[in-house]
Amino acid sequence: MGILDRLVLSDGQWDRIAAHIIGDERTRGSSGRDNRMFVEAVLWIVRTGSPWRDLPEVFGSWNSMFRRFSRWSRKGVWWRIFAAMSEDPDFEYLIVDSTIIRAHQHASGGKKGAEDQALGRSRGGLSTKLHLAVRGLGCPVRFTLTGGQQGDAPQAEALIADLPAGVVMADTAYDSDRLREIIARKKALAVIPNNPSRARKHPLDKHLYAQRHLIECCFSKLKQFRRVATRYEKTARNYLAVVTIAAIVLWIR
Known part of the structure; x- marks a missing residue:
């Protein structure tokens, strides 16, 4: 099989x-030439995790493909496609969580330093x-990126901002008074287990909380x-583009 x-x-x-997608067969120059094979080349890289230099020759020059991928990342093309594909009529549930992505040693060395590129250092090495x-x-x-050592709850506000929801679900790591107040202002129900150290306990709808498995399934699909599953990109922008491309595929399957 080829x-x-x-x-x-x-x-x-x-x-x-x-x-x-920017450009088509009528566009002058190379920007609109064979968009489909270019996108498939990027998907091959994202799916297999292979180095760009190992891109099969059938897709064209690996260097040209990489530079075009990076240019689309810089211009926001991948995010525009994702926004168009991710229109979900279900406004009932909104589930937030995070996962640690181990970074390959080649991911270090970005021009602005590890912290600016959403890389954190710990005993386990670099992570996002x-x-x-x-x-x-x-x-x-x-979705958004931080260094691996960053907490979960501080990122939740940006994740749910301006997104309609009747229920917002998260695990115990997100149990904070500030987040619960933000959810209440959205006129949504917070389904978050209480931190054991909390003096005043909030009720938890365990039946609704069972639906939180959906985000675990989503992480599993993305890491396929x-x-x-492993970060190779030096820049946060390009790694976020990789995640965006995988997310697009989940929406159109």
Whole structure:
């Protein structure tokens, strides 16, 4: 079985995202040339976790593909596609959580230093924390990066800002008075277990809380893309683009 027999996108899936991609066959220069094969080349890298230099020749020059990927990251093309694909009519549930992503040693050395590139140092080495918000369909609607040592609750406010919800779910790490107040101002129900140290306990709807498994499933699906499961990108922007590309695939499956 050859490389072209294992392309990620079907014709229908490509048609869904093609309208949101810059350039087409009528565009002068190389920006609009063979967009589909370029996107498939990037998906091959994200799916396999291989170095860019190992990109099969059938996709073209690895260096040209990498520079174009980075240019699209800088211009926000990947995020624009994600925004168009991630329209979820289910406004009932909003679930937040985070996961630690181990960073490969090649991910260090960014020009602005590890902290500016969402890399944290610990006994286990370099790591990035991926903070995620998921809707009731189990697909991501918002995500952000921090260094691996950063706490969860401080990132939750940005994750849920301006997103409608009837219920906001999270685990004990998110149990803070500030977050509960923010959720209440959204006129939503906070379904968050109490921290054992909390003096005044809040009620917990255990039946609703059981739905929190949706975000764990989402993390599992994202990490099936090997370049998401391990961070190789030196810059936070390019690694966030990798996560965004994997998230797009989850939405169009």
